[in-house]
Amino acid sequence: MRAISSMATRQVLADLAAAAVEAGLPELDMESVGGVAAAERVAAGESFDLVFLASGALAKLASAGHVDAATVTPLMLSQTAVAVPSHSSEPAARPEGPAFADAAGLREALQDANRIGYSTGPSGTALVQLIDDWGLTTEVGDRLAQVQPGIPVAKSVAAGTVDLGFQQLSELVGHPGIRILGVMPDDCAIDTVFAGAVATASSSPAQAAEVLAFLASDDAAAIKTRHNFGIPA
Structure with a gap:
């Protein structure tokens, strides 16, 4: 399962993805790049299953139909x-x-x-x-x-x-x-909420949604805290 994220969340997402695999969920092939570049690649139609970006960037991708708006999920503060x-x-x-x-x-x-x-x-x-x-x-x-x-x-x-x-x-x-x-x-204060969403180009949207739900669950909270992120309200 292919995913893309901004650099700001690369380390925490790597640990979250590993925990998801341990929970029996599909493995993520995660690529982390600059947030602007990531959004541009998703908007250009590159095939991903999951997209992890700042909530504002994801909202723009959702409004343009590049990610499923119903799946946008806050993950980290x-x-x-x-x-x-x-x-x-x-x-x-x-x-x-x-x-x-x-x-x-x-x-x-x-x-x-x-x-x-x-x-x-x-x-x-x-x-x-x-x-x-x-x-x-x-x-x-x-x-x-x-x-x-x-x-x-x-x-x-x-x-x-x-x-x-x-x-x-x-x-x-x-x-x-x-x-x-x-x-x-x-x-x-300048606080940023990072979120995840299922890409509309995903070939396995149901499985992608399952992985996203795990990343937002209480089981994943300790990993986020360990990486100096808060939990969005």
């Missing part, structure tokens, strides 16, 4: 976190609490940063919109550095090419050479 370079070779740990006390603290950090890294995914899009909403685009716009699709922001932070990086927490935890300050403050 991802919080956007903030990281800075570190000289430590130890994997970055998940801290408790927010990176800054409030939005004002985050705005000040953006204004002080020399280079700001962000992703091509939904968290990056939301960050750019937030900066614009705050009226900071003119001030910090030329300091924004979007990484290439499929490349983790943590890599740029660790290399020192950016001194403030924003990406989903699950993508930052465990990366050496960075220190995670925490998630974004509650009053300006």
